[in-house]
Amino acid sequence: MKQLLVLGAGTAGTMVVNRMRRLLDAEEWMITIVDPHEIHYYQPGFLFIPFGMYSRNDVVKPKRDFIPIGVEMIKAEADVIEPEQNRVKLTNGRTLSYDFLVIATGTQTRPEETPGLMESEWQRSIFDFYTVDGAVALAKHLRTWQGGRLVLNVVENPIKCPVAPLEFIMLADWFFHERGIRDEVELIYATPLPGAFTKPVASRYLGEILERKNIKVIPEFLIERAEPDDKKIVHYDESEVEYDLLVTVPLNMGDDLIARSGLGDELNYVPADKHTLLSKAHDNIFVLGDAAAIPTSKAGSVAHYAVDCWSENFLRYIDGLELLPTFDGHANCFIESGFDKGLLIDFNYDVEPLPGHFPLPGVGPFSLLQESEMNHWGKMMFRWIYWNTLLKGKELPLPARMSMSGKRSG
Amino acid sequence: MATRTIAGKEVQVNDEGFMTDPAEWNKEIAVEIAAEEGLAELTESQWKVIDFCRAASADLNGKSPTLRQITTGTGVTTKELFSLFPKGPAKKVARIAGLGKPEGCV
Numbered sequence A: 001m002k003q004l005l006v007l008g009a010g011t012a013g014t015m016v017v018n019r020m021r022r023l024l025d026a027e028e029w030m031i032t033i034v035d036p037h038e039i040h041y042y043q044p045g046f047l048f049i050p051f052g053m054y055s056r057n058d059v060v061k062p063k064r065d066f067i068p069i070g071v072e073m074i075k076a077e078a079d080v081i082e083p084e085q086n087r088v089k090l091t092n093g094r095t096l097s098y099d100f101l102v103i104a105t106g107t108q109t110r111p112e113e114t115p116g117l118m119e120s121e122w123q124r125s126i127f128d129f130y131t132v133d134g135a136v137a138l139a140k141h142l143r144t145w146q147g148g149r150l151v152l153n154v155v156e157n158p159i160k161c162p163v164a165p166l167e168f169i170m171l172a173d174w175f176f177h178e179r180g181i182r183d184e185v186e187l188i189y190a191t192p193l194p195g196a197f198t199k200p201v202a203s204r205y206l207g208e209i210l211e212r213k214n215i216k217v218i219p220e221f222l223i224e225r226a227e228p229d230d231k232k233i234v235h236y237d238e239s240e241v242e243y244d245l246l247v248t249v250p251l252n253m254g255d256d257l258i259a260r261s262g263l264g265d266e267l268n269y270v271p272a273d274k275h276t277l278l279s280k281a282h283d284n285i286f287v288l289g290d291a292a293a294i295p296t297s298k299a300g301s302v303a304h305y306a307v308d309c310w311s312e313n314f315l316r317y318i319d320g321l322e323l324l325p326t327f328d329g330h331a332n333c334f335i336e337s338g339f340d341k342g343l344l345i346d347f348n349y350d351v352e353p354l355p356g357h358f359p360l361p362g363v364g365p366f367s368l369l370q371e372s373e374m375n376h377w378g379k380m381m382f383r384w385i386y387w388n389t390l391l392k393g394k395e396l397p398l399p400a401r402m403s404m405s406g407k408r409s410g
Numbered sequence B: 001m002a003t004r005t006i007a008g009k010e011v012q013v014n015d016e017g018f019m020t021d022p023a024e025w026n027k028e029i030a031v032e033i034a035a036e037e038g039l040a041e042l043t044e045s046q047w048k049v050i051d052f053c054r055a056a057s058a059d060l061n062g063k064s065p066t067l068r069q070i071t072t073g074t075g076v077t078t079k080e081l082f083s084l085f086p087k088g089p090a091k092k093v094a095r096i097a098g099l100g101k102p103e104g105c106v
Helices: A011-023 A043-048 A132-144 A164-178 A200-212 A256-260 A300-318 A373-390 B027-036 B044-059 B067-074 B078-084 B089-096
Strands: A002-007 A029-035 A039-041 A060-062 A071-075 A078-082 A087-090 A095-097 A100-103 A107-109 A148-154 A185-190 A215-218 A223-227 A232-235 A240-242 A245-249 A252-254 A285-287 A331-338 A341-347 A356-360 A364-368 B002-006 B009-013
Touching (some): A002 A095, A043 A373, A164 A215, A331 A373
Parallel strands (some): A148 A245
Antiparallel strands (some): A078 A087, A232 A240, A331 A341
């Protein structure tokens, strides 16, 4: 029997085992997935928790519910990957051998890496919303917050879901309007980027929307430390931004397992070919989802399109054929913008997000880079699609590779 | 694509003033761009960072290293980088080193 071993049962790893259990012959291939945690979080839902739109219950399900029959699931922590021996040691003493390894250990937030964040004011006047506990604590705080200056700060890129900070600040605008205290609230988005978003056309469109909503962007802000007692964040160049309420998107890093195994870059992401997802260092290790050091967004949609491309490629590879450079970095993100509206962006390695319609040219139903109610409903429907279709590795009626039809240049 | 003359040599630059061909770069060009950026004389510590970025870029398919790659690779802290190259060290070093503008992350 051959062994396909998958580390991490998050979005990418779960999709991989579902897809491969269907595609690989059960008489020939064992599939094993390892993860220390029992709960699968619907992470796109964290965004809605601070504003009371979702609760904790809306975003949790047991991981086991999404692992198909015929896949061995081991609840354990991987201690070290030993690629020269083709094996992984677990912290419980067990050793697992593999013929092929898929690293899908994702990325995590590290607020402890920025001085001042996790000290006396953590979850008092400093919050995050990238963890369920952080989002729930912030929801509780916002219920009684009387207003003041809310500063949203992204510590450093890359981050998981680069549109989430924009969505957060736009939803905050809507939330305080609904509560009747928008006049009492100043909304500031301090980002290390030169503008509202990473790509020029989208940055311009989104920048204009933020301006209409009276949200101030402070670009190129690189936080060195927070001073929780004085309620200010300090740039490396000593400039300061004061806040009453700080919402941080902390530094993101890959799993410490990657560092322990000596497989990562300076942020514990594993260098991989951006078109085939094959590790640059080992020809029987693939890296899927946020764990990979490739120049695409760290997002579930990217992981989904990557798994689509990779699974066909993997079947070629085990038959002795070469890998085709099929993955184009395709990302597709709904951007919730408040007042029951949203935007949609669709892009890849080569093409930045452009205006137009998706998926049908001129028709949509979704509009690209424009606010619409349909985009909002797309986003709200997505939770059902995530649990019922996406995670289970079923095909979505959308091509994995990006299409230019329906898009127009900036 | 525009060209301009820096330190007596004609080089290609993009509309933001970044050189587009690292092979056209030399140390005299670095000194002149540094002066435009307000750095009158380049110190040994500044050269250390510039040299690192040139070498790192060769390994990154011509892309400029990120701030974190610079700090990890040189041992110079971010704080020191901001004093060596005030206001946006990654961008400033890239320009002086004749490399492309550091890409914003996706």
